Every structure is written in structure tokens, then in C-alpha cells.
Amino acid sequence: xxxxxxxxxxxxxxxxxxxxxxxxxxxxxxxxxxxxxxxxxxxxxxxxxxxxxxxxxxxxxxxxxxxxxxxxxxxxxxxxxxxxxxxxxxxxxxxxxxxxxxxxxxxxxxxxxxxxxxxxxxxxxxxxxxxxxxxxxxxxxxxxxxxxxxxxxxxxxxxxxxxxxxxxxxxxxxxxxxxxxxxxxxxxxxxxxxxxxxxxxxxxxxxxxxxxxxxxxxxxxxxxxxxxxxxxxxxxxxxxxxxxxxxxxxxxxxxxxxxxxxxxxxxxxxxxxxxxxxxxxxxxxxxxxxxxxxxxxxxxxxxxxxxxxxxxxxxxxxxxxxxxxxxxxxxxxxxxxxxxxxxxxxxxxxxxxxxxxxxxxxxxxxxxxxxxxxxxxxxxxxxxxxxxxxxxxxxxxxxxxxxxxxxxxxxxxxxxxxxxxxxxxxxxxxxxxxxxxxxxxxxxxxxxxxxxxxxxxxxxxxxxxxxxxxxxxxxxxxxxxxxxxxxxxxxxxxxxxxxxxxxxxxxxxxxxxxxxxxxxxxxxxxxxxxxxxxxxxxxxxxxxxxxxxxxxxxxxxxxxxxxxxxxxxxxxxxxxxxxxxxxxxxxxxxxxxxxxxxxxxxxxxxxxxxxxxxxxxxxxxxxxxxxxxxxxxxxxxxxxxxxxxxxxxxxxxxxxxxxxxxxx
Amino acid sequence: xxxxxxxxxxxxxxxxxxxxxxxxxxxxxxxxxxxxxxxxxxxxxxxxxxxxxxxxxxxxxxxxxxxxxxxxxxxxxxxxxxxxxxxxxxxxxxxxxxxxxxxxxxxxxxxxxxxxxxxxxxxxxxxxxxxxxxxxxxxxxxxxxxx
Numbered sequence: 034x035x036x037x038x039x040x041x042x043x044x045x046x047x048x049x050x051x052x053x054x055x056x057x058x059x060x061x062x063x064x065x066x067x068x069x070x071x072x073x074x075x076x077x078x079x080x081x082x083x084x085x086x087x088x089x090x091x092x093x094x095x096x097x098x099x100x101x102x103x104x105x106x107x108x109x110x111x112x113x114x115x116x117x118x119x120x121x122x123x124x125x126x127x128x129x130x131x132x133x134x135x136x137x138x139x140x141x142x143x144x145x146x147x148x149x150x151x152x153x154x155x156x157x158x159x160x161x162x163x164x165x166x167x168x169x170x171x172x173x174x175x176x177x178x179x180x181x182x183x184x185x186x187x188x189x190x191x192x193x194x195x196x197x198x199x200x201x202x203x204x205x206x207x208x209x210x211x212x213x214x215x216x217x218x219x220x221x222x223x224x225x226x227x228x229x230x231x232x233x234x235x236x237x238x239x240x241x242x243x244x245x246x247x248x249x250x251x252x253x254x255x256x257x258x259x260x261x262x263x264x265x266x267x268x269x270x271x272x273x274x275x276x277x278x279x280x281x282x283x284x285x286x287x288x289x290x291x292x293x294x295x296x297x298x299x300x301x302x303x304x305x306x307x308x309x310x311x312x313x314x315x316x317x318x319x320x321x322x323x324x325x326x327x328x329x330x331x332x333x334x335x336x337x338x339x340x341x342x343x344x345x346x347x348x349x350x351x352x353x354x355x356x357x358x359x360x361x362x363x364x365x366x367x368x369x370x371x372x373x374x375x376x377x378x379x380x381x382x383x384x385x386x387x388x389x390x391x392x393x394x395x396x397x398x399x400x401x402x403x404x405x406x407x408x409x410x411x412x413x414x415x416x417x418x419x420x421x422x423x424x425x426x427x428x429x430x431x432x433x434x435x436x437x438x439x440x441x442x443x444x445x446x447x448x449x450x451x452x453x454x455x456x457x458x459x460x461x462x463x464x465x466x467x468x469x470x471x472x473x474x475x476x477x478x479x480x481x482x483x484x485x486x487x488x489x490x491x492x493x494x495x496x497x498x499x500x501x502x503x504x505x506x507x508x509x510x511x512x513x514x515x516x517x518x519x520x521x522x523x524x525x526x527x528x529x530x531x532x533x534x535x536x537x538x539x540x541x542x543x544x545x546x547x548x549x550x551x552x553x554x555x556x557x558x559x560x561x562x563x564x565x566x567x568x569x570x571x572x573x574x575x576x577x578x579x580x581x582x583x584x585x586x587x588x589x590x591x592x593x594x595x596x597x598x599x600x601x602x603x604x605x606x607x608x609x610x611x612x613x614x615x616x617x618x619x620x621x622x623x624x625x626x627x628x629x630x631x632x633x634x635x636x637x638x639x640x641x642x643x644x645x646x647x648x649x650x651x652x653x654x655x656x657x658x659x660x661x662x663x664x665x666x667x668x669x670x671x672x673x674x675x676x677x678x679x680x681x682x683x684x685x686x687x688x689x690x691x692x693x694x695x696x697x
Numbered sequence: 698x699x700x701x702x703x704x705x706x707x708x709x710x711x712x713x714x715x716x717x718x719x720x721x722x723x724x725x726x727x728x729x730x731x732x733x734x735x736x737x738x739x740x741x742x743x744x745x746x747x748x749x750x751x752x753x754x755x756x757x758x759x760x761x762x763x764x765x766x767x768x769x770x771x772x773x774x775x776x777x778x779x780x781x782x783x784x785x786x787x788x789x790x791x792x793x794x795x796x797x798x799x800x801x802x803x804x805x806x807x808x809x810x811x812x813x814x815x816x817x818x819x820x821x822x823x824x825x826x827x828x829x830x831x832x833x834x835x836x837x838x839x840x841x842x843x844x
Contacts, residue, residue, distance in 0.1 A: 060741045060777050067726040067734060104772065130776035152719050152780045 047162030051075045051095065055085040055113065056102035056128065061151060065100065065128070068158050082108035086116060093121045097165045100149075103129035103136065111143045118144040119286075124164040128153060239279040248272065249283060258291065715815075715822055719782030736830075739823050742781045746816060749774045757805060764800050771797060774812075786815040 056062040069076040103110035126147040127140040140148040146164040252269035253261040263281035727734035775790035789812045796804030
């Protein structure tokens, strides 16, 4: 649509509003299309979430609104929702035949600006344009306010009174999440989107490349996460054509990411403690501080990142699903995860408190907690895990070896886990942070790798930005896998080719490769830490583009928990697959970014998995939630078509939302 | 929209009980730009639902039955039914789902029989409906094209 056309339409708005409708059910899609046309909207339809994402990525200004079904085979609607919110900052309306409070809540917390029940009525659709307007206005206001408030305060502002202002936007979002009640139409629900200019403003979007994000993180660390204001960050970064607003919005997202991390870190704290040993420094790093240091050092030290991944261990600690109920945003207190009662509200409350950076108190914990916690929390919450969540958690986290407790032993695999440091040739279109993922893990940074591995497991974690995702993606690639991925996937994953990446290369292949790398990564962590060797093997084997997990993995009794379907291998495959498939696999992100991403990934996995993981099916996301299960889910949708193994998970695994959790 | 005055409305009334207001909305959506909308949608529905029901059949025959999978199919079937306004069928699906969640195979089998029955009735009714419509259409078309 040309600018003139758009302007013309804008005058008649809502007539001509450009809507993208996504629903795998052809009947519903047809009906939806007819209804939308009757409202005089400009409708584009697709039955595949992946296609929708590609369409959106192609041109962010092409659509004003997205309506998506919740249950789709190739990707969970919530995941799509998150990705769209993160990457494109568009309002997304969820559609579902399922009107259960829990599901609706999930939609809201994932950032949906509305949740409609099927069959949709014409009257309901006539009003959806308000979400577009609201978002625009809200964002504009956030930007303006951000300017004023930034210097004065940090994201620490808790539920400020006024509803405006950047900080308010942020808090508001948290608050909403927390309350779980508010009208979900408010843009603030979508935490991540505040920064992007609405299409109507037509400002050039900044692509947060890995490099750019790295600079950002370095700057933030230098200033101190509490003191980092956009202006100063901007100065430190010294990048041309980057506006304070760009930085501000990115900072908001980053803070959210960190918050998640800290929530996870809390859980991880225990893990970290368990790890101890060689990871002492790493434990230190685990905390936010550690992360910060990490960044400060330009990512030279890999340990810090590991620390952040400690969450795995923490997750293992989670003894009950309820604490996890939160969207993975557990309070930063380390013990919190376990103790948090099962209530979303709790988590939300905590979220609100955490807001932004989790540095206070237990930075270490936060980080760790945030990571796995986020993943698991959601999962648990939703899936009402039958089994002890601990089991699940460790599974996912095991990769890092931390979960296992024995810590030290576990990291060996790390070395094999190039995942984390995959060279990220591709820049995430959505933000270029993808490069993060491509960082190279040196064997010595086994810790790091482990952490990364874990992260890879949660592709969703990096909701923050494409770059972050990239980090995650990269983390997934095991050493062996990386090369494969690097060569093949990178090519495909080139920024302009993300779509092509996923779609061009045979889905099968793509998923395969992706699977493998993630598997490797995932496998490694998952496997018994004491079986580092196995892990390594696993990693290697994975790289061989074999989906199957190393024997060790399967045999590992500890991993049994993962074997929901009796095929842990598959699970991991899926997980990674989805990540990779999302097409935004960023390999080889710089170490720094990787670390950041991973943390964020882990913590955010539940929530906003942007870009890269977008492709993943919801299963991935859900999978992360339940540690083991969720991954399955995530991967499931993606890999399903590709692998026979996957087929298993298909509908069986069921719940796109509560994949593993339920299974377990 | 001449056609939608008498014959269709009467037919719709005849279908009452089997179809609810949602079906009226379908009729409402039919216009010049999509003149066969209702029929297209209904065709889609039967295609989709037949497939789903075959899947459900299979799932029920499995030993042990995979209730999880079953539930997914049911969710989809129920959604489809509600989309075209097949009220009765939708209710039967809901009952089926309950048994499914309880993992009550007996209940599931019984429910499924009911669902299938409703499905068959619906198909007959709608076939009649479209037949009648076709009889009316020529007249209507002449009218519309003329104006």
C-alpha cells in the first residue's frame, strides 16, 4: 500500500484498516474473512502462522492489526502473539473456541489486546479498530514520557499512579499483568511493544543488530542497570542515527527481559548454589551483576553467562507447578519460585515489582531464577503438572548441568556446545540481535555453554529482540551442530532470508538441522550433568543432524522425566527445532550478546519470544514452560511435519499449550 | 438481497433447532461479492467435520484410546459446528468432550453416536435447504441482475 493510499485509508479509518487473519481452520478463516470484509477492512488471510509471520516481517507497515487463532498446528497462537508484539509491535487479537479464564488470561499476559470467542460476531469485529488507535496513542505517549521520566527513575517504579509515561507504560503493563484483570485492550499489556513506532508514524525502525545490542548492553553495564538512562546509553553507544527513543524503547524491553531473568534467577539460585565448585565465579555471575560484568567485559568471559543459566538448576528446585504458574516471571527472590503459591496473580505481582531490572536483593538469584523460572512457570501454571515440576525443570536445565546439582561435572558438555556461540551470520531482521547468538564458546567456558545450552532449549527466552533470540539460537547449536547450522542455516537465515530460511530450505531439513543444534544444546544440558560425556556425545551426534538424542540421554534415568513421550530425544529436537525454524536463528552472536540473550531467553522464554523463535510453534513456548514438556510442544509443531518422531508429539502431545507439562 | 426475504428465511426457520443465529449471520454475509457464501461455508464444514469425525473414529478404536488427541479433534469439531451455527451438534460435542476429559470411553462412544446422528441430520437438512435455494435462485438472479 502506498503512503498515499494509506493516508487515504487513514482518513477513513477504520475503513480500509489492514488486517491479517490467521487461522488453520479453513471454515473459520473463511468466516472471519467475510466478517472482516463486511466491516470494510482490508483483509489478508493465511492458514499458517509461519506465513503470517513472514508476511509481517516482510513489511512491518503492511498491516495494522493481526487476528489469530489460538490453536494452530504449526505454531501456538500465543507464540505468534508474542512474536508479533515483540517484533512488529502490532496489536494482536486472539480468537478461540476456548473461553476458559486461564486461556484468556494467557492471551492477555502474552500481550493480546483482545480475546474473542468463536464464533465471532460481526459486532465484535466492528470495534477492533480501537486497538490500533489505542496502541498508537499509547506508544506516542510512552515515548514522550519516556524522555522526561527516564532520567529520574528506573523501571523500578512500581505501579506508578499516573497511567502515562514511559515508565508508566512499562509499569502499567506489569500492573495489568499483575492484576490480570484489566481490560486487555490496553496497549500496555504488551510490554514489549511500547517502543516501536506505530506504523502510522512512519518512523524508520531501528534494527537492533547483535552488534548494536552488544554496544547497548555494554553501555548499560557501564552505567549500571539502575542508572542507565537512554540519553547516557545513547551517548556511550555513540551510534549514528540512533535516537534516544530507540534506545529508550529498547531499554524497556531489556529491563523486562532482565526482570524475567531475575525471576528465573531466583529459582536458579539454588541451582547455582548447588553448582558451586568450578562455577564459583560463575555463580557470581549468575546474578545480574554477573551478567553485567559479563557485558562489561564485552562478553569475553563466558562464565557469567553460565551463571545466568543457572536457572536450570533452579528450575529443578521448583517443587511445585504452582510457583511456576507465573509467567515465568518469578519474583527475584531465589526461594520464591518454590514458595510462590500457584497463582498467576502472584507472579504478576512479582512481576510488577520486579519490573525491569532485577538487580535488587538477589541479582544472582534473579538471573537464574528468571531464566528457567520463566519458562517453567508458565508451563507449570498452565499445565497443572502432574509430576513434580522439579523433574521437569531439571530436565530442561540439566543441560546446563546445573540442574543436576553436581554442577561441575556437567559442564563438560558445554564445551561442545557451540550453540551458544554460534557465529551468527544472520542478522535478525527483527532486530539484528540475532548476531548475539553467534558467539563462540570456548571449551573453557563450559559453564557458559551449559548455560547457553539451556537457553537454547528455550528459544523462546529471547523475546526481547531478534538479537536475543539469536543468542539463544546460537546457544542451541552445539559445537557440532553449529557448523552444520552455520553453513546451511546461516545462509538461509540471512536477514533477508529468514523466511526463506525456514521456508526455502525444506522444512524438514531446516527443522532437522535446527533441531539438531538445539538438540545438542538442549541435550547436553538436559542430560545428567554427571554425564558430561554423554552430553558431549549428544551434542556431537546432534550435529550430525540426527535428531535422536544420544543414547546416554535416553538412558539417563534422570532424564526420564523428559520422556514424556518416552522419547526425550524428540522433545529436544522439537524444542530446538522450533527455535531454529522460527527462522531467526542467529548463530554466532557475540558472546556478550549471547549471554544476555540467553538470560533473557530463559526468562522470557515464556513470554515473548521474538523473532527467531517466532517460528517455533507454540509448543516451543509451552514446552519451555514445563521444562521438558514445553519444549516438546514448541518443537512439536515445528518438527512435526518433518520427523516421524515428531509426529508422535503432534496432536498427542497435545496441548499446544501444555505440552510436556501435562504429559509429565 | 431479494432472495433472503421469503424462501431462505422460511427455510432457515425450518432449520431452527438444528441451526442457530450464527447461521443467520452466515446468510447475512452472503451478498453480491460472495453470492454463494453460505453454500461454500457449509461445504467446507462438512468436509472438515467428516474428516474430523473419521479421525475421532480412529482415535476411539485405539487401544488404549488417546483422549488427549481426541480432545483436540473435538475442540476443532465443536468450533466448526459453532461457526456455522449447528447448535445441536455443538452441544453433543460438548458432552462428548466432557466424557473425554473424564476418560470415560463408554460415554465417549455414546456421545459420538449422537454427534454423528446430529451431523447426518444436519447434512440432510442443509441439502434440502440448498436445493430449495437453487430453485429460488434463478428467479432471484434474474431480479438482481436486472436491477
